[in-house]
Amino acid sequence: MKRKKIFKLLQTEAPIDKLLIQGWVRTRRDSKGFSFIEVNDGSCLKNLQVVANESLDNYSEIKKLTTGSAVAIHGKLVESKGGGQEWEIQAENIEIVDLAPESYPLQKKRHSDEFLRTIAHLRPRTNKYGATFRIRSEISYAIHKFFRDRGFRYIHTPIITGSDCEGAGELFKVTALDLDHLPKKDDRTDFQQDFFGKEANLTVSGQLSAEMFALALGDVYTFGPTFRAENSNTRRHAAEFWMVEPEMAFCDNDGNMDLGEELVKYLTTYALEECGDDIELFAKWVDKNLMATLENTATSEYIRLPYREAVKILMKSGQMFEYEVDFGKDLQTEHERYLTELYFKKPVIVYDYPNVIKPFYMRINDDQETVAAMDVLVPNIGEIIGGSQREERLEILEARMDEMGMDKAPYWWYLDARRYGSVPHSGFGLGFERLLMLITGINNIRDVIPFPRTPSSIEF
RNA sequence: UCCCCAGUAGCUCAGUUGGCAGAGCAGAUGGCUGUUAACCAUCGGGUCCGCGGUUCGAGUCCGUGCUGGGGAGCCA
Numbered sequence: 034m035k036r037k038k039i040f041k042l043l044q045t046e047a048p049i050d051k052l053l054i055q056g057w058v059r060t061r062r063d064s065k066g067f068s069f070i071e072v073n074d075g076s077c078l079k080n081l082q083v084v085a086n087e088s089l090d091n092y093s094e095i096k097k098l099t100t101g102s103a104v105a106i107h108g109k110l111v112e113s114k115g116g117g118q119e120w121e122i123q124a125e126n127i128e129i130v131d132l133a134p135e136s137y138p139l140q141k142k143r144h145s146d147e148f149l150r151t152i153a154h155l156r157p158r159t160n161k162y163g164a165t166f167r168i169r170s171e172i173s174y175a176i177h178k179f180f181r182d183r184g185f186r187y188i189h190t191p192i193i194t195g196s197d198c199e200g201a202g203e204l205f206k207v208t209a210l211d212l213d214h215l216p217k218k219d220d221r222t223d224f225q226q227d228f229f230g231k232e233a234n235l236t237v238s239g240q241l242s243a244e245m246f247a248l249a250l251g252d253v254y255t256f257g258p259t260f261r262a263e264n265s266n267t268r269r270h271a272a273e274f275w276m277v278e279p280e281m282a283f284c285d286n287d288g289n290m291d292l293g294e295e296l297v298k299y300l301t302t303y304a305l306e307e308c309g310d311d312i313e314l315f316a317k318w319v320d321k322n323l324m325a326t327l328e329n330t331a332t333s334e335y336i337r338l339p340y341r342e343a344v345k346i347l348m349k350s351g352q353m354f355e356y357e358v359d360f361g362k363d364l365q366t367e368h369e370r371y372l373t374e375l376y377f378k379k380p381v382i383v384y385d386y387p388n389v390i391k392p393f394y395m396r397i398n399d400d401q402e403t404v405a406a407m408d409v410l411v412p413n414i415g416e417i418i419g420g421s422q423r424e425e426r427l428e429i430l431e432a433r434m435d436e437m438g439m440d441k442a443p444y445w446w447y448l449d450a451r452r453y454g455s456v457p458h459s460g461f462g463l464g465f466e467r468l469l470m471l472i473t474g475i476n477n478i479r480d481v482i483p484f485p486r487t488p489s490s491i492e493f
Numbered sequence: 494u495c496c497c498c499a500g501u502a503g504c505u506c507a508g509u510u511g512g513c514a515g516a517g518c519a520g521a522u523g524g525c526u527g528u529u530a531a532c533c534a535u536c537g538g539g540u541c542c543g544c545g546g547u548u549c550g551a552g553u554c555c556g557u558g559c560u561g562g563g564g565a566g567c568c569a
Contacts, residue, residue, distance in 0.1 A: 060530075060531095062526095062527095062528045062529070062532095063525095063531090064525090064526060064528055064531095065525075067527080068528090069527080069528050069529075069531090071529085082528090082529080084527085099520095100519090113527090114527060115527045115528065115529075116527090116529080117528085117529050135503085136503075137503095138503070139504095140503085140504060140518075140519050140530095141519080141530050142504075142505080142518060142530060143505085144504065145504085145505075146562095147561060148505090151561090238569095259569080261568075261569085263568070264494060264567085265566085265567060265568075266494085267564080267567095267568095268563080269568085269569080270569080274569070276569065355565085356565095365565090366564095366565075366566090367565090415568095415569090416568075417569075419569065462569060463569075464568090464569030465569085466569080467569060489560095
């Protein structure tokens with residue numbers, strides 16, 4: 034017999050005569066003549082109560098069932114005689130698949146997030162982390178649905194790259210060389226003898242590749258892992274994270290901002306509509322303001338604020354900032370928080386940043402000192418999206434690279450795109466984990482990643 | 494990388510001016526009951542993070558290292 038998922042059983046409207054469920058014991062309560070077993074199979078937050086009568090031939094074994102044990106239960110679904118649940122299973126046969134010994138670390142009470150990180154292989158068996166990773170899965174699907182419904186194509190950009198792309202942050206090197214005996218040439222490592230014949234790294238962004246495909250397929254997106262070797266020790270950073278990067282041909286920065294706002298709203302709404310039970314858990318136990326935050330994110334009109342205006346607001350704020358606010362200086366976390374949490378109290382899209390603080394590929398505006406960049410900032414999390422219109426004019430792009438002292442040779446193909454049928458195009462990167470933090474109210478990125486990678490931490 | 498905080502039973506934590514190491518939960522045993530993080534009783538359980546120092550005496554004070562957390566920078 035094929036097992037029934039508890040998620041489906043809880044939705045049924047009539048008793049079922051014969052069925053099988055398989056899952057793990059969350060808790061057991063004994064009564065005179067029978068025992069109540071709460072079984073969870075991971076298909077949803079809720080457990081299903083199983084009633085085991087003492088007439089079962091292995092009843093003495095059943096009474097020893099511990100939290101964490103695996104069971105397979107044949108029986109019938111009946112209306113519950115007790116309060117608290119609509120349905121329960123009257124067991125006809127209980128197979129103890131594996132009995133968890135008393136060393137099983139998860140208990141029937143709340144554990145700290147810090148402790149659960151040390152047992153990341155078991156934490157998805159808790160209510161909170163089960164819910165987290167079901168939501169992660171649902172939102173992944175929603176991302177594909179959002180783009181597919183709008184005619185975007187999904188592109189698999191390379192994980193291993195040959196150049197450090199946009200110079201964004203520290204890179205993880207990829208090599209097949211024997212690190213104890215590196216081949217040398219002129220006192221430096223000779224990467225000509227390495228697997229690819231040149232230096233290789235893990236990707237920090239799929240953007241440059243995605244641009245090439247936007248200029249062929251029109252609207253495209255990537256959704257995959259990204260790696261940064263920065264020694265960042267914060268609740269918002271990980272060395273390995275997932276990024277969503279749409280790229281659109283014939284699209285300016287206004288269209289870019291429209292898409293970013295639409296995407297965040299769509300995914301927030303999707304979570305509210307499709308992950309109700311799991312979201313409810315977070316609203317109850319993790320973040321009391323979660324529902325208000327999600328409603329605000331899903332329905333309010335995001336503020337569109339030129340960087341120049343942002344600077345003016347911050348200067349007039351009367352706030353004591355640790356870092357000075359001035360045109361040409363990047364907005365600090367404290368500035369972003371002031372704008373989103375105190376001044377506007379909702380998501381803010383800051384655009385048209387000074388070119389001196391932004392990368393080479395962003396399109397120079399007519400004022401010659403700003404670029405068509407845009408960051409979507411949300412309360413509590415900060416930057417959730419960073420993007421721009423790309424510089425499509427070959428001469429201007431080359432001049433910018435020269436100005437910044439970049440070697441243009443490795444970018445020959447990127448520049449080629451500006452030689453042949455170049456068009457205005459735009460795109461952005463959405464931090465997937467930061468979005469999940471927004472949706473769940475979880476305040477540490479390590480808790481929305483199955484097995485997180487951070488400095489000095491790669492257990493599991 | 495910088496600043497701050499913490500580390501005591503399996504888990505969450507208390508431990509007073511330096512003076513015999515504690516509670517709740519979990520576990521084991523027994524009881525009770527259509528139970529709901531069930532309930533009641535009994536029992537077992539410690540490298541007080543490591544190393545060094547001060548002291549008659551250190552969980553407590555000092556130094557140092559490690560681990561974890563928070564904030565900042567970098568960024569998504």
